[in-house]
Amino acid sequence: MIRHLLSGADLDADTATQILDTAAEMAAVAGREVKKLPALRGRTVVNLFYEDSTRTRISFEAAAKRLSADVINFSAKGSSVAKGESLKDTALTLQAMGADAVVVRHSASGAPHRLAGWVDGSVINAGDGTHEHPTQALLDAYTMRSRLGRLAGLSVVVVGDVLHSRVARSNVLLLSTLGAKVTLVGPPTLIPVDIAAALAPGTDVCYDLDAVLPSADVVMMLRVQRERMNDSYFPSAREYARRYGLDGARMRRMPGHAIVMHPGPMNRGMEITPEVADSPRSTIVEQVANGVSVRMAVLYLLLGGNNR
Amino acid sequence: MAQPSAARSSPPRQPSVKVILTSADVQRVVDRIAHQILEKTQGAADTVLLGIPTRGAPLARRLAARISAFEGVAVPVGVLDITLYRDDLRRHATRAVGPTQLPPGGIDGRRVILVDDVLFSGRTVRAALDALGDLGRPASVQLAVLVDRGHRQLPIRADYVGKNIPTALAENVKVTLGETDGADEVRLYAGVASS
Numbered sequence: 001m002i003r004h005l006l007s008g009a010d011l012d013a014d015t016a017t018q019i020l021d022t023a024a025e026m027a028a029v030a031g032r033e034v035k036k037l038p039a040l041r042g043r044t045v046v047n048l049f050y051e052d053s054t055r056t057r058i059s060f061e062a063a064a065k066r067l068s069a070d071v072i073n074f075s076a077k078g079s080s081v082a083k084g085e086s087l088k089d090t091a092l093t094l095q096a097m098g099a100d101a102v103v104v105r106h107s108a109s110g111a112p113h114r115l116a117g118w119v120d121g122s123v124i125n126a127g128d129g130t131h132e133h134p135t136q137a138l139l140d141a142y143t144m145r146s147r148l149g150r151l152a153g154l155s156v157v158v159v160g161d162v163l164h165s166r167v168a169r170s171n172v173l174l175l176s177t178l179g180a181k182v183t184l185v186g187p188p189t190l191i192p193v194d195i196a197a198a199l200a201p202g203t204d205v206c207y208d209l210d211a212v213l214p215s216a217d218v219v220m221m222l223r224v225q226r227e228r229m230n231d232s233y234f235p236s237a238r239e240y241a242r243r244y245g246l247d248g249a250r251m252r253r254m255p256g257h258a259i260v261m262h263p264g265p266m267n268r269g270m271e272i273t274p275e276v277a278d279s280p281r282s283t284i285v286e287q288v289a290n291g292v293s294v295r296m297a298v299l300y301l302l303l304g305g306n307n308r
Numbered sequence: 309m310a311q312p313s314a315a316r317s318s319p320p321r322q323p324s325v326k327v328i329l330t331s332a333d334v335q336r337v338v339d340r341i342a343h344q345i346l347e348k349t350q351g352a353a354d355t356v357l358l359g360i361p362t363r364g365a366p367l368a369r370r371l372a373a374r375i376s377a378f379e380g381v382a383v384p385v386g387v388l389d390i391t392l393y394r395d396d397l398r399r400h401a402t403r404a405v406g407p408t409q410l411p412p413g414g415i416d417g418r419r420v421i422l423v424d425d426v427l428f429s430g431r432t433v434r435a436a437l438d439a440l441g442d443l444g445r446p447a448s449v450q451l452a453v454l455v456d457r458g459h460r461q462l463p464i465r466a467d468y469v470g471k472n473i474p475t476a477l478a479e480n481v482k483v484t485l486g487e488t489d490g491a492d493e494v495r496l497y498a499g500v501a502s503s
């Protein structure tokens with residue numbers, strides 16, 4: 001088993017499949033009388049969040065607690081970081097406290113990689129800058145597999161701000177490892193030139209959403225980050241919604257079995273209309289529940305044995 | 309590494325193997341345990357068989373099939389994976405988690421019979437009891453094993469034993485079953501230093 005989870009590219013097909021299979025067993029715990037397993041008793045997991053996040057932090061916290069690990073939440077606001085402590089000094093502090101795993105979210109791409117060199121425990125990337133968010137890709141893959149029964153050969157369309165999206169990057173890496181075909185769709189300003197070739201061969205780029213919908217098995221909408229709207233990547237919110245937003249009419253052009261995904265939080269009316277977000281094809285709420293199972297699987301597989 | 313076949317070096321130690329139960333013996337033993345369960349539980353009403361992977365699972369299915377053949381009682385069968393409850397998790401590389409499947413009626417208020425192939429230290433059964441506690445509250449829990457080889461490290465005993473095999477600690481008991489290994493057999497391997 002790998003020691004850290006920093007990138008979707010850290011996982012080969014066997015390891016990724018093992019995580020998804022383990023997550024399926026972890027999911028069964030949610031339906032039990034006692035929603036807790038003793039596997040990580042006595043282990044300490046630190047949630048080190050330099051960026052605001054609700055669902056990812058809570059999801060990791062729930063996952064660690066269901067495995068009986070002790071959880072320490074560390075957010076940059078109101079901590080020593082606000083007083084100017086460097087990432088390295090924070091890492092050494094966590095090291096001294098005996099953290100077995102550090103779950104880190106940071107605005108700087110590559111921060112988890114640096115952290116992994118400073119601590120003895122496992123480092124799990126919970127989103128770094130515009131780089132990667134591998135557990136989101138795992139939970140997306142898990143959701144696709146449980147809804148559609150397979151990953152190999154699926155046609156996955158990822159729509160939106162690919163340029164700034166760590167979710168898109170990790171998904172392209174992981175999904176192509178698992179045999180799905182990814183097509184990136186968005187305004188040319190938000191899709192870096194050559195990104196497809198740089199991330200994974202076989203990934204397509206298309207600037208026309210309507211052209212790819214009829215053959216999609218999965219349509220994954222990315223959040224349009226409000227701060228980007230002022231950066232002239234596209235003319236206006238209305239124009240973005242008209243060309244790249246998923247509304248009911250577009251949804252009905254998708255094949256009958258196709259699903260709609262969104263990593264959240266959504267901008268209803270912008271990249272996705274309420275009609276689509278609340279339809280039976282939408283897996284948005286399932287993705288949240290699956291996130292806990294997948295993160296339990298990752299924590300167990302990284303910390304459950306003597307893999308150090 | 310393969311040693312050169314020099315006549316000088318001592319011949320490789322062949323671990324001596326003894327067949328304890330043949331395929332026919334295994335069938336007879338399973339039949340007997342099925343009868344004992346029927347006798348001791350007065351007809352196996354309100355009873356659930358839970359097999360502990362790997363080989364406890366097919367054994368539990370066989371017991372249920374025999375009980376059904378003898379008295380026409382359908383005993384629900386499930387699988388109880390105990391990986392996450394083991395007490396030696398962090399002494400080994402991470403172990404793969406297997407499926408746990410409870411029968412539709414669950415285990416609350418039922419008599420649960422745990423089924424495993426070999427009873428040795430008792431630690432697997434301890435883990436299974438902990439797992440059961442998190443899954444529900446059975447009325448009672450019993451244990452059926454194909455082979456009891458002794459050397460308990462915990463105060464645990466089986467209610468149904470196919471065969472008691474006195475062993476030395478260094479010896480190894482290996483159960484194979486048609487479902488998992490292609491053929492039914494129980495073998496005793498003489499003490500080879502574990503590698």
